[in-house]
Amino acid sequence: MSRGYGEPVPTRPALILFDVNETLSDMAPLAGRFEDVGAPGGLARTWFASVLRDGVALTAAGASARFAEVADGCLRVALHGVALDRPLDEAVEHVLAGFAELHVHPDVAEGLEALAGLGIRLVTLSNGAASVAEALLGRAGARAHVEACLSVEDAEAAGPWKPAAEAYARALRRCGVRPEEAMLVAVHPWDVDGAARAGLRTAWIDRDGSPYPRHAAEAELTASSLVDLARRLR
């Protein structure tokens, strides 16, 4: 799956679409937000998987909702039965406010700078709000490397979530780039899979040596960080 020493260097994509949550941001601190309100920290991962499950389910059913709405709804379900230390609404607000304080992984600022230095256009594409990516990159001092922060939702409508082909296609139309000229970069195999099926090139970021599931379409490239990705595309 990954290209090692001595293998041909892939041609550079004209544009990279970055996933945001977990791919750029380190979501580990959200576990602390759950603990703050009296819930087990491990519930953070269950909750986030359920947000993606429900959001993508709406897309599969031909509907859609905004990320913030699904995150709120799934959080109330996840916290049901937990002995919280404060009223439910306050607990929900405290956990969700954690999104606004997340930071990028240690490799992100250097990796974005290196990729931008290769002349590749860099854009983010999230199922969440564009403002979250804007603020995240701003805190990292890396906003200038990124041409635009896009979302599957906009002011008018929620829109289909990734990995529906239309989610990638809409973003690429806005950038004026054909699918085969673009590369989706994500830590989530389901996102890599959807982008590959939509005709994009793909790179999977595997920071911790996790296995890649066989049910997802393989990534063209596997890299251990954004810095490693820039090295492979040099």
Added chain:
Amino acid sequence: MSRGYGEPVPTRPALILFDVNETLSDMAPLAGRFEDVGAPGGLARTWFASVLRDGVALTAAGASARFAEVADGCLRVALHGVALDRPLDEAVEHVLAGFAELHVHPDVAEGLEALAGLGIRLVTLSNGAASVAEALLGRAGARAHVEACLSVEDAEAAGPWKPAAEAYARALRRCGVRPEEAMLVAVHPWDVDGAARAGLRTAWIDRDGSPYPRHAAEAELTASSLVDLARRLR
């Protein structure tokens, strides 16, 4: 959302489609399977949410995979980094074998008998293999109340997963029933949502007083058990 005392009794559907995992089966013992192999029991919920997320993501991307394949792939990801007490393949096998030993919730056998007694045709429709539902109902002595155990997958192909409209439509075509004559019964709001959008009537089973998320289409009926559902449809 639910109909209380004094409200009109809904007409009976000709056929009920039951979701299987968690709706009929009590999946709580799977947490013990995780603990058996040295993993936190809470990881069972995270893993199951990730299986649905990845399976539905494939459907949203226009692809599909069998439940067993997605369950295996997501389990290897979930167990990554866990200090297991046995080799990974054996741990995966031990957890997945737990599906074959699950039992129905305490209300299921009586509820199915009561619903069958009302002259309603009863069918299961799972994103998982039909054989799992067959065996589950067999262990409960309730197989005779159910006309057929259907799955979105068959011998030839994996097929689109619920909540895609086509998953419900295929099952109803096999039963010779129109959507408006059928009722989907599930504990999962995303399943209720998809069925409602596909034109079916819906009932949400809420055994533990969980909140219903606002991002999902409301259920026509909410019942606390299958016995309660039979009472409402009497």
